[in-house]
Amino acid sequence: MMETLEQVRDRLLARFPGGEVTLIANPGPAAQHSLALGLNQAAAMALFLRDDPDLRLDYCSNVTGVDWPEKEIVESTKVTVPDPAGGPAKVVEQKTKRIQPGYLEVVYHLYSMALKHGPVIVRLRTGNRHDQVTVPSFTPVWRSCEFQEREVFDLFGVKFSDHPDLRRILMWDEFTAHPMRKDYVEPDDYEWEPTPHGTVLEKAKAHYPATAVAAPTAAVGAAHHTPAAAAVTTAAPVVRSDTGLETRATPAPKEGTP
Amino acid sequence: MSGVEPMFPSPSSGAHVNAVHDPFHGDLLEVSMGPHHPSTHGVFRMMVTLDGETIVKLKPVFGYLHRNHEKLGENTSYLGSMPYTDRLDYLNSMTNNWAYALAVEKLAGQPVPERAEYLRVILAELTRLLNHVCLAGFLLQDTGASGTPLMYAFREREKILDLFESLSGSRMMCNYQRFGGCRVDASPEWLAGAQTITNNFGRFLDEYEELITGNEIMMARTQGVGALTPELAISAGITGPMLRATGVNYDLRKVDAYGVYSRFDFRVPLGDHGDTYDRYMIRILEMRESIKILQQALPALPAGPIMDPKAKIRGFRPKAGEAYGRIEGPKGEIGFYLISDGSPNPYRYRVRPPSLVNLTVLEDMCLGQTIADAVIILGSVDIVLGEVDR
Numbered sequence: 001m002m003e004t005l006e007q008v009r010d011r012l013l014a015r016f017p018g019g020e021v022t023l024i025a026n027p028g029p030a031a032q033h034s035l036a037l038g039l040n041q042a043a044a045m046a047l048f049l050r051d052d053p054d055l056r057l058d059y060c061s062n063v064t065g066v067d068w069p070e071k072e073i074v075e076s077t078k079v080t081v082p083d084p085a086g087g088p089a090k091v092v093e094q095k096t097k098r099i100q101p102g103y104l105e106v107v108y109h110l111y112s113m114a115l116k117h118g119p120v121i122v123r124l125r126t127g128n129r130h131d132q133v134t135v136p137s138f139t140p141v142w143r144s145c146e147f148q149e150r151e152v153f154d155l156f157g158v159k160f161s162d163h164p165d166l167r168r169i170l171m172w173d174e175f176t177a178h179p180m181r182k183d184y185v186e187p188d189d190y191e192w193e194p195t196p197h198g199t200v201l202e203k204a205k206a207h208y209p210a211t212a213v214a215a216p217t218a219a220v221g222a223a224h225h226t227p228a229a230a231a232v233t234t235a236a237p238v239v240r241s242d243t244g245l246e247t248r249a250t251p252a253p254k255e256g257t258p
Numbered sequence: 259m260s261g262v263e264p265m266f267p268s269p270s271s272g273a274h275v276n277a278v279h280d281p282f283h284g285d286l287l288e289v290s291m292g293p294h295h296p297s298t299h300g301v302f303r304m305m306v307t308l309d310g311e312t313i314v315k316l317k318p319v320f321g322y323l324h325r326n327h328e329k330l331g332e333n334t335s336y337l338g339s340m341p342y343t344d345r346l347d348y349l350n351s352m353t354n355n356w357a358y359a360l361a362v363e364k365l366a367g368q369p370v371p372e373r374a375e376y377l378r379v380i381l382a383e384l385t386r387l388l389n390h391v392c393l394a395g396f397l398l399q400d401t402g403a404s405g406t407p408l409m410y411a412f413r414e415r416e417k418i419l420d421l422f423e424s425l426s427g428s429r430m431m432c433n434y435q436r437f438g439g440c441r442v443d444a445s446p447e448w449l450a451g452a453q454t455i456t457n458n459f460g461r462f463l464d465e466y467e468e469l470i471t472g473n474e475i476m477m478a479r480t481q482g483v484g485a486l487t488p489e490l491a492i493s494a495g496i497t498g499p500m501l502r503a504t505g506v507n508y509d510l511r512k513v514d515a516y517g518v519y520s521r522f523d524f525r526v527p528l529g530d531h532g533d534t535y536d537r538y539m540i541r542i543l544e545m546r547e548s549i550k551i552l553q554q555a556l557p558a559l560p561a562g563p564i565m566d567p568k569a570k571i572r573g574f575r576p577k578a579g580e581a582y583g584r585i586e587g588p589k590g591e592i593g594f595y596l597i598s599d600g601s602p603n604p605y606r607y608r609v610r611p612p613s614l615v616n617l618t619v620l621e622d623m624c625l626g627q628t629i630a631d632a633v634i635i636l637g638s639v640d641i642v643l644g645e646v647d648r
Binding site (some may be wrong): 026028029030032043044046047058059060061062064066106109113116119121139140141142144146147148155162164168169170171172179180191220 | 261263264265266267320321324326328329364365366490492493494495496497506508513569574576577578579580581584591593595597598605608610614615617618619622647648
């Protein structure tokens with residue numbers, strides 16, 4: 001059997017004096033706990049995990065990122081306030097707010113093919129989400145990280161020092177944002193069309209406030225009443241009948257014309 | 259800089275290939291294979307640099323089918339992602355479903371009744387049969403044996419797809435597994451049909467091997483082509499038949515013994531050379547082992563519920579925590595990594611795609627080979643772009 005994660009942590013700390021290794025507990029039923037490694041010695045520690053004869057974690061299965069944006073945490077503490085009148089002391093709940101700083105995390109799932117055990121889960125955490133986003137690459141230790149770290153770089157914006165070929169992998173090279181971040185807002189100005197899909201319509205309205213895009217069902221009634229809407233819907237609106245067939249509605253004759 | 263000396267440096271570290279300044283050499287030729295090349299099995303692209311016919315550099319280009327599956331997974335409920343996992347590796351929706359269900363069951367501590375575990379094994383092994391039989395057909399198509407082997411393979415695949423359709427309602431997008439069991443029960447007629455297909459499949463394999471395995475052209479085209487060493491395969495995270503073709507004994511059905519796999523008697527075929535021919539042979543041998551598992555699992559299928567009665571379908575909210583669940587898919591280790599924050603949607607939903615990770619060594623295997631071999635090597639990796647690009 002493999003040694004416990006506490007033992008691995010203690011051996012790492014003994015082998016790398018001054019290094020940081022924190023055990024992150026997993027409260028769920030899976031109980032897959034993990035080790036957060038300090039960035040300064042992480043690459044050497046990874047090498048140790050791979051080559052140590054008792055661990056031999058020669059196989060890095062999964063590499064992925066997690067985005068933890070900064071969030072406001074409200075902590076309530078109970079304070080006993082003595083009653084100045086001499087009565088029994090009151091227990092008052094005090095709430096304090098603090099901002100927990102955000103960070104990006106890279107998670108590695110390590111297994112041993114030689115000794116057939118695992119996983120040992122290793123996490124690297126960046127300083128923040130803006131300018132301190134560089135972590136050491138594990139690609140020199142495990143080749144399997146090569147594409148997966150590129151993916152984390154692409155989708156999360158974590159930079160890997162020592163990576164041999166750090167380029168975007170799934171998005172195109174000219175793309176600037178990182179879509180897997182929690183605060184990513186997708187652009188709505190390409191491939192949009194006024195479908196009868198509520199959220200798409202709302203977005204299109206926000207993006208094109210001047211030419212209000214009306215829902216097709218609304219446009220049928222509104223087309224010959226409001227000139228603005230009529231100007232937008234140059235083509236006859238599509239009417240969906242119950243049969244599922246789409247038919248172009250013929251414009252109703254304007255009032256006053258024969 | 260960490261100063262770690264890579265054991266297997268990536269050959270792709272050089273961004274440019276220097277032209278050969280030699281009067282007897284011609285210029286290097288850069289060929290863009292794909293994304294619409296039929297041999298790339300989808301929208302995959304290889305930027306290949308050629309010296310004559312020999313490959314001196316190969317850059318895979320991904321992302322033509324990217325739709326950010328993981329973000330979609332974060333924006334929908336746990337159950338809502340289940341039909342979407344079908345679209346990852348659309349040949350193997352049953353095993354994708356199982357891997358996802360397994361990860362969620364780990365996350366929520368959800369037990370699975372025994373009949374459902376047996377049904378999962380039966381369906382996963384049928385999926386392995388149809389995936390490997392497809393690969394064998396497509397590999398022959400790539401070598402230029404146009405039509406016949408592929409159609410033989412597809413004839414058998416269609417029989418299994420008929421089974422899937424009668425059980426789940428869909429040939430390929432099965433959406434069958436649930437957290438804590440399966441969606442519909444298998445009828446005795448269905449089981450009889452599965453038994454018939456299992457009984458007849460060995461004869462089809464004999465016929466197919468008679469046609470292909472000893473074929474001189476097949477051997478000349480694949481033996482010694484795209485060889486992979488076991489050390490590099492382990493370091494590069496290669497899994498599945500491609501890893502075992504190099505001789506590394508690592509099959510999650512044995513190592514993790516998830517589900518009820520520990521109850522079945524089967525062997526793990528291993529290769530010797532790690533070349534394309536071994537990768538083909540491993541698949542043939544694995545199909546024979548899958549038949550063995552099916553022959554044991556189908557008669558032993560216990561009666562009972564297929565769904566844990568305490569499993570929650572609606573309003574499913576696992577406790578905060580994380581879990582990584584993995585199974586031996588036909589293409590390799592398919593895993594799902596989930597983080598729950600207690601809400602109905604996963605906080606993080608990650609797919610560990612075997613197809614993408616197995617492509618890590620594509621350049622290593624192709625360097626020094628001819629461009630015609632690159633087609634076969636890629637075919638023997640066995641990729642589905644729905645999973646590579648996600």
